[in-house]
Amino acid sequence: MRIADFALERYFARWEFAVEHLLCASDVQGYAMADLLALADDETRGLWDGLTLGYTESTGHPLLRREIASLYDGVDAEDVLVFAGAEEAIFCLVNVTMGPGDHAIVTWPGYQSLYEVARATGAEVTLHELHEADGWALDLARLRAQVTPSTRLIVVNAPHNPTGMLPDRATFDGLVAIAEEAGATLVVDEVYRELEFDPTCRLPAAVEASSRGVSVGVMSKSYAMAGLRIGWLASHDRDLLARCAAFKDYTTICSSAPAEILALIGLRARDVVLARSRGIVEANLQRLDAFFEDWGDRFTWVRPRAGSIGFPRLTAPGVDIDTWAASLVEAEGVLLLPGSQFGVGGNHFRIGFGRTDLPVALDRLEAFAERTLR
Numbered sequence: 001m002r003i004a005d006f007a008l009e010r011y012f013a014r015w016e017f018a019v020e021h022l023l024c025a026s027d028v029q030g031y032a033m034a035d036l037l038a039l040a041d042d043e044t045r046g047l048w049d050g051l052t053l054g055y056t057e058s059t060g061h062p063l064l065r066r067e068i069a070s071l072y073d074g075v076d077a078e079d080v081l082v083f084a085g086a087e088e089a090i091f092c093l094v095n096v097t098m099g100p101g102d103h104a105i106v107t108w109p110g111y112q113s114l115y116e117v118a119r120a121t122g123a124e125v126t127l128h129e130l131h132e133a134d135g136w137a138l139d140l141a142r143l144r145a146q147v148t149p150s151t152r153l154i155v156v157n158a159p160h161n162p163t164g165m166l167p168d169r170a171t172f173d174g175l176v177a178i179a180e181e182a183g184a185t186l187v188v189d190e191v192y193r194e195l196e197f198d199p200t201c202r203l204p205a206a207v208e209a210s211s212r213g214v215s216v217g218v219m220s221k222s223y224a225m226a227g228l229r230i231g232w233l234a235s236h237d238r239d240l241l242a243r244c245a246a247f248k249d250y251t252t253i254c255s256s257a258p259a260e261i262l263a264l265i266g267l268r269a270r271d272v273v274l275a276r277s278r279g280i281v282e283a284n285l286q287r288l289d290a291f292f293e294d295w296g297d298r299f300t301w302v303r304p305r306a307g308s309i310g311f312p313r314l315t316a317p318g319v320d321i322d323t324w325a326a327s328l329v330e331a332e333g334v335l336l337l338p339g340s341q342f343g344v345g346g347n348h349f350r351i352g353f354g355r356t357d358l359p360v361a362l363d364r365l366e367a368f369a370e371r372t373l374r
């Protein structure tokens, strides 16, 4: 298999552990191990204390699958397959569904593996481009026109990386209908689900909305535990899950035994875990709102509706975001992610607001902006 470099990951490989402030991270501030263990109930504490480090069940620990299933309405443990992160889930799913002659429609800009893996299988990929002028919304008429007789997958990431877009309910229902009419599998990458700023705007999960829907989930973002590397697929299409499980025999075979138990603890205590994450992102979002209001003549800001990231644009005349971000990290140790890493022009950049150092990072960014953009 030949696959293009994952531009964003190459950028992070260079910077992530070398800068003081990651003002473009997509995850929420990692949970402390001790804090997580303090949330264990008697059963999970016993599992943790008695853990042996053998191989685990390839489909995922039965209790973990059951706990993941309980995140959704009408989903059983057998409808869930556990992976090493959402990344492995996407890799396996796309590999078993796509190949030469197949077609996928994928939202763009976006998380590169959602379209790059499909391309690497030899399939044809049509990008469903989102535009700032539309508030980054899906365009159902255009999406419908993108469907071909070979369309196997419609892949949408919502809440969306990097824009924080979340479709409204009518748009989501329209999307489900288009996928069903096309006979395509609707895959929704829902890794930022549960971080809706207005909880009444939370959408049904793909697995709840359609018998052929596939939900992609992970512990990394809303659940603040990226280091566990635990993700999953949830779908009623058990044949599809079985094919993914068979493919996984060539990637990781099974998940990390300690990570599975820790994920189980985290999901059982999800009310506490999610309240912490929401507290962090909502406080940070207010800081960002204030910043972008003050700097409205230098940046655009389409306020995210969910998640931990947004995709503003630098509008200061004659200033290029790649150059400005490079100077910012040099001068202040604050990292932004220029849109060029997503293949997007127009001076956009991703800003992340899931980390607790955001106030300090934003102060530094503002001081730099005072010196360079006024």
Ligand SMILES: Cc1ncc(COP(=O)(O)O)c(C=O)c1O
Residues within 6 Å of the ligand: 026, 084, 085, 086, 087, 088, 111, 157, 161, 189, 191, 218, 220, 226, 229, 231
């Ligand atoms: C939309 C989206 N999907 C999937 C992933 C992969 O998550 P993980 O790295 O935890 O597997 C990410 C991570 O940034 C993401 O933003």
